[in-house]
Amino acid sequence: MKAHVxxxxxxxxxxxxxxxxxxxGLGWKIKNDYGISVFFESDGASPVGFYGRxxxxxxxxxxxxxxxxxxLVLTYVVRSEARVEEVMAEAEKAGATILKPAGALPxxxxxxxxxxxxxxxxxxxxxxxxxxxxxxx
Numbered sequence: 244m245k246a247h248v249x250x251x252x253x254x255x256x257x258x259x260x261x262x263x264x265x266x267x268g269l270g271w272k273i274k275n276d277y278g279i280s281v282f283f284e285s286d287g288a289s290p291v292g293f294y295g296r297x298x299x300x301x302x303x304x305x306x307x308x309x310x311x312x313x314x315l316v317l318t319y320v321v322r323s324e325a326r327v328e329e330v331m332a333e334a335e336k337a338g339a340t341i342l343k344p345a346g347a348l349p350x351x352x353x354x355x356x357x358x359x360x361x362x363x364x365x366x367x368x369x370x371x372x373x374x375x376x377x378x379x380x
Contacts, residue, residue: 248289250282251317254296254307255361261293264360268337288379316356316364319379324353326380327367331355334365 255261262281265271272284282292300307321327327345334357335341342364345355354368370376 250290250292252280252292252294252299253361253363254299255293256296257361258293258295260360264337264339268339269333312364316366318366318368320376321367321369321380322378324369327354327369330367331357334359339365 253261258279258281262273262276265283266273273281274284274290275282279298280292280294282290285291294302297307319330321330324345331341331345338360339357341355341357343356345353345367348354348368350370351372352368352370354366356364356366358364
């Protein structure tokens with residue numbers, strides 16, 4: 244198995260709310276909307292999609308109930324501290340919960356963390372140290 248993710252599919256409780264947050268709030272473009280799931284334009288990266296939480300849990304053979312930290316964090320690497328601040332502000336305006344405001348990170352970078360309305364955690368980051376980072380933009 245290769246170290247590659249073909250797509251990222253997140254189970255959501257409210258598909259319409261999730262779509263609004265990412266399209267209206269963060270400017271994502273919908274590629275395919277199948278009613279029970281939606282996928283966004285990936286811009287060459289692994290596609291991200293949403294599926295009803297109960298349906299997705301059934302599909303993978305687990306229970307839909309869950310709480311607390313799932314162990315999953317989505318990362319978004321940008322090219323400047325200013326862009327970290329901008330994305331954090333966009334997310335907050337769209338309804339995200341700021342978990343950790345943007346600031347200096349213990350390892351020397353700069354970043355912040357927010358949770359989308361479904362509770363999925365996004366970690367934004369910037370570092371001037373590396374030249375081979377997986378930049379999102």
